[in-house]
Amino acid sequence: MELDLSLDASGVDIDGSHDGSLLSNATWAPVLLQWIxxxxxxxxxxxxxxVRLAPEVSLGLRFTDDAGIAALNSQWRQTLGPTDVLSFAALDDTPDWLEGAAVEGEAVELGDIIVSLDTAHRQAADHDHSLRYELHWLISHGLLHLLGWDHPDERSLSAMLALQEHLLDITGNVLPKDKWTSTCGDRVSPDAYNDEKASLHKTSTS
Structure with missing residues (x-):
């Protein structure tokens, strides 16, 4: 399977104490592909x-600041203030024609993951782990939402967090259980994604 990743880190900076490659396509494309x-x-x-049948999938990964994610959080979830990660899911109940398209070789669009770099910095410091760990944790959470996972109750949340921990493990980013953070971001409906996707992608970089 191939992955077409559209990554946008325009308008945000990472301070000099962190590896600038954390905001690069070269870092995240192979990780996301391995997770999927x-x-x-x-x-x-x-x-x-x-997704199981698709020869290619595409998704967007956007890094923003607290102001940027707060605006999206207010618009699409009617929730005030910033959050750590939002997922704009493109898939829900997959129509029959789309399953046929995957077999015929068309890429399947999963949606967009939006991460607040400001909140990621704070949460990494609060939980005494690296920004690299925090970003892997948040992006894995967002990806699972794009793949249909959700956490309406404690049991489903525990299952989702356990899978996130395993995903980090298989890509060499082990996060001890006592460092797990409960993300406050959430999955946004496919209808909202369809309304928002043009603006999410218009400044994306390859």
Whole structure:
């Protein structure tokens, strides 16, 4: 399977004490691809059938600041203030024609993950782990939302967090359980994604 990743880090900076490659396509494309491959190849893990069949998937990853994510949080979730990660899911109930398109070789669009770099910095400091760990944690959480995972109750949240920990483990970013953070971001509906996707992608970089 191939991944078409559209990454946008315009308008945000990472301070000199951190590796600037943390905001690069070269860092995140192979990680996201490995995570998607793991979920879709495991029959015991929930995954849309269209993703299991797809020869290619695409998604957007956008790094923003607290002001940027607060605006999205207010507009699409009617929640005031910043959050750490938002997921604009493009898939929900997959229509029959889309499953056929995947078989015929069309890329399947998963949606967009939006991460506040400001909040990621704070949460990494609060939980005494690196910004690299925090970004892997938040982005894995956002990806699972794009793949249909959700956490309406404690049981589903525990399952989702356990899978995130495993995803970090298989890409060499082990995060001890006592460092896990409960993300406050959430999954935004496909209808909202369709309304918002043009502005999310218009300044994206390859």
């Amino acid at each position: 491959e793991h979920v879709r190849s495991n029959p015991d893990l929930s995954c849309p059938s269209v």
